[in-house]
Amino acid sequence: MLKILFIGDIVGKPGREILTERLARLRTELKADVVIANGENVAAGNGITATLAKTLLGSGIDAITLGDHVWDQRGWDDEIDDFPTVCRPANLPESCPGADHVILDIKGFKLAVFTVLGRTFMGMKAECPFLCAEAMFKKLEGKADGVFVEVHAEATSEKIALGWHLDGRAIAVLGTHTHVPTADASVLPKGTAFMCDVGMTGPYASVLGREVAPVISRFLDGMPKRFEVAEGDVRISGALVDYDEVAKRATEVRLITVRRGGGR
Amino acid sequence: MLKILFIGDIVGKPGREILTERLARLRTELKADVVIANGENVAAGNGITATLAKTLLGSGIDAITLGDHVWDQRGWDDEIDDFPTVCRPANLPESCPGADHVILDIKGFKLAVFTVLGRTFMGMKAECPFLCAEAMFKKLEGKADGVFVEVHAEATSEKIALGWHLDGRAIAVLGTHTHVPTADASVLPKGTAFMCDVGMTGPYASVLGREVAPVISRFLDGMPKRFEVAEGDVRISGALVDYDEVAKRATEVRLITVRRGGGR
Amino acid sequence: MLKILFIGDIVGKPGREILTERLARLRTELKADVVIANGENVAAGNGITATLAKTLLGSGIDAITLGDHVWDQRGWDDEIDDFPTVCRPANLPESCPGADHVILDIKGFKLAVFTVLGRTFMGMKAECPFLCAEAMFKKLEGKADGVFVEVHAEATSEKIALGWHLDGRAIAVLGTHTHVPTADASVLPKGTAFMCDVGMTGPYASVLGREVAPVISRFLDGMPKRFEVAEGDVRISGALVDYDEVAKRATEVRLITVRRGGGR
Amino acid sequence: MLKILFIGDIVGKPGREILTERLARLRTELKADVVIANGENVAAGNGITATLAKTLLGSGIDAITLGDHVWDQRGWDDEIDDFPTVCRPANLPESCPGADHVILDIKGFKLAVFTVLGRTFMGMKAECPFLCAEAMFKKLEGKADGVFVEVHAEATSEKIALGWHLDGRAIAVLGTHTHVPTADASVLPKGTAFMCDVGMTGPYASVLGREVAPVISRFLDGMPKRFEVAEGDVRISGALVDYDEVAKRATEVRLITVRRGGGR
Ligand SMILES: [Fe+2]
Ligand SMILES: [Fe+2]
């Protein structure tokens, strides 16, 4: 049995801190063989830097994925290629720097990881996530023993359709980007673990990790505001997938929530 | 204590049937004092008709709300005003037919119910849900003992911000429209029950209630397809809010899931 | 000198009729060597059929291009491959029926024609028009003496950027889709003719070819309306490009407007 | 006869400079009685400042309107109320600073000016422009002898529908925002001058006023770029409306283009 812990969008300092404090213990508690995390909001809510990527990889995360905020931090496009266990969304233009997937060796099991961006309601333009996923599976044939897919998207329809489309081919299709965990964890009929969104890792007394007051104010008058990362009710949010390498199917997937200063 | 059961978007015949079969029993099991349901997808997935509204109201639902699919069925705009316990979204233009709220009398407690549409990523244009909610609260002053708010929206940011904005004023701010239940049920600090989405009532072996194959096919080639309502894994999805009329705050909110042929 | 007449989105019966009445004469007046027309709104405003495609090709149009309305008429996906001088947008998924370009032989000059859809503010999802155009130019190398590009898009930024990007490579980059002709016809520095939009061919006493009253009504109350094709002030709208095959550059481009019952 | 010159979105330094150089002469040449200009891109392409507003008002512009970039410059929200001849879009939330209209006295004729933002494909959320325009006309009754309306919007459908809706009530409904002038200037049947877009005042060897290369690069790889204001082919673009105060209708509207170092 392979146990994969996938952690949703890490937001700012609170998100980084709770991982430093709790990830090692959580890994042990869950008997997780591998930890993958989305780091697109690590740097004060926007993007990632080389320094922060190193911190995360040093705190027990094995691979970092990224979403539409991938290029928010200046200079990261020059640094991303230094990180063999960090990948940018696979359906960005080929000319973009960064790997389109990561392969991790877990006790001899070669686990491929890639992210596709959705196209519905997304500001960043990307190639078709369905066709990109097809191409990635073809590319990974013979190189990986199993493939973990993250779908970083807004629309539930696009995420769910991709889950069904890859059912039986992917170990898991897990969603991110909305920063809100969904209550729909399930193993699809052909054995792929699915969840619309695993939520964010950061302050939940917030709007998607940002202070509440300026966001409300912005909705009310439409005027620009500074959206600082919030501080209250910090949680790790993610999903744990149990994968049976012999049967070649996921047997379970469930939402994992850890509250700062509290338990699961 | 007032127990309010709110049922998410009822999709097609499977959605109607599971309610006919199970709602009466569920109501008893949950000791629900009142049942509110979103009916925007009742008619083969699109809109509602007078006949179907009557069926729902006869099967144990006390009030029906509607979303962006409100006008999908021809003729409903002429019929909606015959239904005193049905309301259309409050932030549509004033000239639209239909009530912008419903007031229910529950053992002497006057419960007002209204829906606002989000504006982010929504095809239907609507006035500002934040300002509309303000105006509705003003309008309902002295007429209701408590206000239940549905936010029918795509973006998690808009839903969460509205929840915080109405915290302490609304009994609950519960989301619909994405057709996927979220795992974030909570009572906000000032006593308002909140949840990003209560999910849909209909077939879950589907994409938002529709058959899987044509939706995937559409994502792959972009060509028009018929999207029939699916049939498998039918569930009731909703939320139960416990409201303390004396303390004037919600004390609990939790996701309710009932599987056809199964329990909760 | 090669004179290319490009006619913008033909809308419904009025659009077809003015072409039957006036195109032959216009062709002579302008000494046009070839006529290309966008036919995405030929069938009552939505899409095209085999019968209508034949009518257009019989009335003096040499090649028909299509936009986001390409699949609006049922059955057309089975018929499009029967038409060697009709092409669908090139940046649709490869699995779509229809050719992604047309090659016309004009007195020995091989003119390639293709359309790309924009991605900004467009409902139909398409692959990157910039990368698609690159790929098309590569594919057409050695097969065509010159390439005519239509950009069927909403956003002026995307159209203008594509014009500059293909400057010196395309004979012309001419826009369609907004149904409003722009006053920006120009030959870019390296010799490509450019115009943001050549306008529609159909009734101008209208909103984009549709009757005015229901469109206004829809904007006011958001309720569904039937949008019939309008009838008043019918015009041909297009652009005439003069291309110097020896210098390999366009020397002029100008808006062509013909009013029904009137002159230019 | 009242001659109104309306100047489209002034972009950065090149836009300001050509006005300083040429506006006085242009005013004389056209015998314009009044000059209105959209100033939303005056400050390096984004927004406006008090200093720049003063410069414009000192260079022969009588009233400044604004669009979705209204709040781009920090501090302007505190300054806008100092300018009685500057207005922000009328369909922003009431709580926003700034006037929702300007009234100019032209030889005894009281000309009201207001802008509405479109809602289709616009990032900034606004109330319904159709209902807002209705409300503004009501509000201005008895206060103005004529009303000039700017529609700052992306979609041609929304602009054209608003033109028809206000036909006979407004002196003119002229569009801005796309930065590309349209070739559709016309007086509608009941006497309102209409044009989808009057274009921008700034460098046309550009993409909407910005340097070409970084915009193309951004479309190709989706990565952030600095978009500096361009420099080549600077033009004034606008429209001249002839209004007959006795007949109470516009008699003509035409596009005005002035090239730097050149004539009209
Ligand atoms: Fe994120
Ligand atoms: Fe994201």
Ligand SMILES: [Fe+2]
């Ligand atoms: Fe729904």
Ligand SMILES: [Fe+2]
């Ligand atoms: Fe909905």
Ligand SMILES: [Fe+2]
């Ligand atoms: Fe069209």
Ligand SMILES: [Fe+2]
């Ligand atoms: Fe189109």
Ligand SMILES: [Fe+2]
């Ligand atoms: Fe502008």
Ligand SMILES: [Fe+2]
């Ligand atoms: Fe604008």
